[in-house]
Every structure is written in C-alpha cells, then in structure tokens.
Amino acid sequence: MEIKNGIKCVVWDLDNTLWDGVLSEGDEVTLKPQIREILEELDRRGILLSIASKNNIDDAMNKLKEFEIDHYFLYPQIHWEPKSKSLDAIRQSINIGMDTLLFIDDRPFELDEVKSVHAAINCVHADRYQELLDHSSLIPAFITEDSVKRRLMYLEDMKRKQEEEAFSGTSEEFLKSLGMKFIISEAGEEDLKRAEELTVRTNQLNSTGRIYSYDELNHFRESPGHKLYVCELTDKYGSYGKIGIALAELTETHWHIKLLIMSCRVISHGVGTVLLTHIMQQAKQANKRLLADFKNTERNKMMYVSYRFSNFKEIAKAEDGFVILENDLTTIQKFPPYIELLVR
C-alpha cells in the first residue's frame, strides 16, 4: 500500500466500503467486519475521520446512528456532487494539507476522479481497509493527551463556527465574547510529546521545518542555555490544548529563536504572533539582541510574513537555505485586546 506518512484524516465511502450493500437500493446493509474496532482505534490515535459518500444524507446519517458510529465523523459530505469536491470541503473545514488525507472507496472510478483533481491525496481501495491499522502512515510516534481529544476539539470548533456565523456583531466583539486565555509557560517534561508532535504535524506556521526528537527537546528543556516555551489556548468552549512552541538559544549577547511553531487550528483567532511578542519583550527586558532562524519550506510563507511584519529583518544567509533575521526591539506590538495573557 503506497501511502505517504503522516496521515491526519481518513475519509470513508459508505456503500460497500464501510458497510456491505448499497443503502439507496434498499439493501439491508451490515457493517464490514472489524470496522467498528478500526474506527475506534484510529480515533484513539488522534486520526480524524470523515465521509465522502453519494447517498441521501438523512438515510445515511440515520444508518450511521443506528450503528452508533455517527459521532466519529467530522464534516461528513453526503450528497451527489463529485467526490473531489467533497474532499476539498473536508480539507478546508479541517484546514490541513491534501497530502495528509487518505480516501477509501470501493469504486476505482471514484478513486480516479478524486486523484485526477487532487494529485497529492492518498487513495486506497476498500479491499485493503483491514491493513490500515498496521500501516506506518497511520501510526503516530506518540499518542498524546491531545491526540485522544483531537476529535472533540474539532467538534468544539464546529460549534464555534456555527456560533460565529450566527453572531451578528463585529468580529472583534465576537473574539472578545470567546473569553480567550493564552497561557505561556516553560515546557515541562509532560509537554514534550506534544511538542514533538507539533514539530512533525505543523507545516504552515513553522519557522524552519526542523524536527526535534523527544530526547533533543528534553535536553533543551533542561539546558540553562535554552528556553523551551509552550503555549495553550482556552476559551469558553474549552481548551485547544498545546498549540504552540518556541525554542530559543540564550547566549551572553543574544537570544536566538531556533524554532517557532503555531498550530494552524488557531490561525483564525488572531493569536499567531502572541508568543513571538512575548519572546521579544523578554529579550528586551534581558537586554539581549534577538535573532531568529527561518528556512523556506514552500508551505511556511505565512511564518516569514509574520516575522517580517513583526519588524524582523534579514541580516545573513546561512548554509542550507537558512536565513537569519534580527529584531532591534525598538517597536514591539501590543497583545491583542480580545485575549488575556497568562505567563507561568
């Protein structure tokens, strides 16, 4: 089975894939063997699940409820439009890369149609569904507290979006009404698994694409020459979990940000630069120069723009495509007014 590593979401067809039989033809459908266990295990691993099926939505959802598996699926796409559109809708709603989706269907036509529109997507024939749990692309290095809760956090997110759409006020008022708290702390040992997971999973708001192992992160955490920050975002609906990390090397004369990562899930909340602002303030207080590494990974332009719009300037190009940025710390932007900052 050819699947790229790092699958974040598995999208299932229904008829003759998740269950035997064709619902709209009046068949008495039955779940395929082991399906229940597979869904449960993928969910436990923090891999998201969704549906792309050509069916009547009410009939299909009723059947999923009858099987008591309806709660596993985020943004199910059940209609008669092309499946490539369904996959696009799922990808946008969850805000992940197309190459992190895995699509399973029993009909080669559907697999080809999706693949023809989205070359990057991973497709697997339904015959092979029983191999999924053993495939390395669906086995995360760590199962963290956050991975187990991931589906619930997306469900909270769906609720937020519905409320945001229903909210008639301005968006600043809406953001204020969320009661967001942004909590910055120095990493504890219990944060490291999630920190490693963030370095692997985050593409857009990732300053260098560097991946650090658990042991390396643990070394930095204990080293007096480094600071390893983690941050968490909460609002009235609950916690988003640990959504950002930063690693800074501290020397006599300067602080040097080696890695800065914010989860894509919180981009729309306008908190992308809060951690950076905090580090800028800390470095200024310590009376040090502030440097940062950046490496273009094709997908992290947003991080570059964030640095530059925070008044970082390129001062040198290093080997391997790294550039070094410096901030003279003369102007540091305020924290957003709709958020409460807690530093622990």
Added chain:
Amino acid sequence: MSMHEQIRNFIQDNLVVFDDDVEFSNEDNIFELGFVNSLFAMKLVTYIESEFNTTIESEEMDINNFNTIDNIVNFIHSKTVYQ
C-alpha cells in the same frame, strides 16, 4: 475607486480593530493603531499580489512598505513602474 480607497476598504474589512468604524488617515500607522496578526499580514500580502498582479520579494517584505495606506500605495506604484 482610487487605489487608496481600495486599500482602505481591504484594511477595514480584514483588520479586526477597524470594525467599529475607527477613522484613520492615509498616513496613520496601522501597526500602531491595532493588533496586526499573522493572518492579516498574510492576507494583505496575498491581496496586494493578486489584486495588483505583482510578486512581493522577500527583501521587500519590510514593515515600512506596509504600515500606512500611503506607503502601501507608493510601494505598489514603485513595483509597477519598474516592471
């Protein structure tokens, strides 16, 4: 619509702090008036690139090119003159 108006509308629509009809002039520094987050920064860059059919190079990504309406307009003009 003039380019100034175009840019002003974009900023008002996309920078949360301008929701409440905050008045700002062509010279006001939008980075000092409100909180500019990553999302807005990225949207602004993408908007200028697509709307004015240009590419913003890394070295041009200077805050001084984008902190006021006047500076944004001047920057776009400088790009189109040299093309």
